[in-house]
């Protein structure tokens with residue numbers, strides 16, 4: 292069939308809207324119609340050329356929601372008409388990683404997904420002249436129709452609006468999941484969130500859901516204070532506004548001290564900036580003996596994190612998380628329920644809605660720091 296897509300023709304170039312060929316789903320694959328897709332920072336990272344694994348031409352996008360149109364042979368758990376959210380972290384429930392119950396990083400299709408291919412090693416998309424177009428993060432949601440393996444689709448309830456729940460395909464789950472799955476934050480905790488963008492705000496609402504007492508947000512942009520407070524942040528620090536000689540680490544340690552606990556430090560911290568210097572501060576502002584710091588941000592190629600080993604010897608823990616530690620097919624439908632039940636918010640974070648033809652404006656808004664999430668609707 293033919294469908295409409297925004298194609299990333301080369302690194303650093305705007306996306307081009309064009310008609311493309313899309314082949315039928317093969318064994319274990321499903322063809323879906325995308326109804327809405329968010330534009331995430333990671334799409335921008337790849338489009339800019341900074342992603343060493345970026346492949347072109349490709350169809351980017353990994354934060355979508357849509358409807359099943361056609362199932363390939365052997366598909367058992369989905370049927371035409373089902374509402375689904377594509378998963379860049381699939382859940383096969385059969386591989387060593389899935390069976391370990393210790394990670395969400397399913398390895399069933401990892402190798403081909405990283406090469407922009409379906410599990411059989413070929414692509415379903417091509418240009419009208421036959422040139423293959425690569426898949427992206429196994430999802431390629433910047434197309435009106437796309438093909439995914441069955442194990443990379445979460446079936447969700449049919450009354451949930453596509454233009455909101457698409458955000459659960461990455462940003463919401465990453466932020467909320469980092470709190471609930473990776474850090475396992477307990478009620479009463481003191482936590483710090485570095486970077487109050489589309490991910491950090493979801494960490495904040497996850498912390499509120501977990502019952503954290505103190506939620507400190509850190510951002511270089513003062514406009515983010517109001518955004519953070521909107522979702523439950525209790526304190527804000529702009530590192531640029533601290534008194535001369537006070538580090539952000541010292542400021543956080545001081546804020547978290549009590550008459551009983553004169554050591555101070557956060558119980559949990561989250562990096563949502565991708566800056567390795569911020570990651571170090573995030574570790575070092577946590578409490579001696581038990582503080583945990585979770586890395587969510589994606590750093591530039593070749594960047595390394597550093598700290599003194601003594602920080603870990605004295606009980607601090609450094610962790611990272613992908614897709615918020617969520618097992619997609621199991622957890623994503625539950626997060627959709629939380630949204631529909633009003634336990635988490637999405638609507639205010641969708642700051643812009645655009646038609647596919649204007650998708651490049653969504654990237655411009657992100658560069659300018661003007662959007663939390665821009666969503667493309669088909």
Ligand SMILES: NC(=O)c1ccc[n+]([C@@H]2O[C@H](COP(=O)([O-])OP(=O)(O)OC[C@H]3O[C@@H](n4cnc5c(N)ncnc54)[C@H](O)[C@@H]3O)[C@@H](O)[C@H]2O)c1
Nearest residue numbers: 332486487488489490510511563565587588589612613614
């Ligand atoms: N681990 C995962 O599964 C996963 C999933 C999605 C996104 N990400 C990554 O998460 C990061 C955040 O994504 P986003 O969409 O929220 O980005 P964003 O651009 O919307 O937000 C980043 C925020 O960090 C702030 N910031 C930048 N430098 C800072 C500094 N030095 N100190 C304090 N604040 C600073 C910015 O002002 C901005 O508000 C990105 O690196 C993205 O690639 C990771």
Ligand SMILES: [Zn+2]
Nearest residue numbers: 331333461462
């Ligand atoms: Zn993303």
Ligand SMILES: [Zn+2]
Nearest residue numbers: 383386389397
């Ligand atoms: Zn698996």
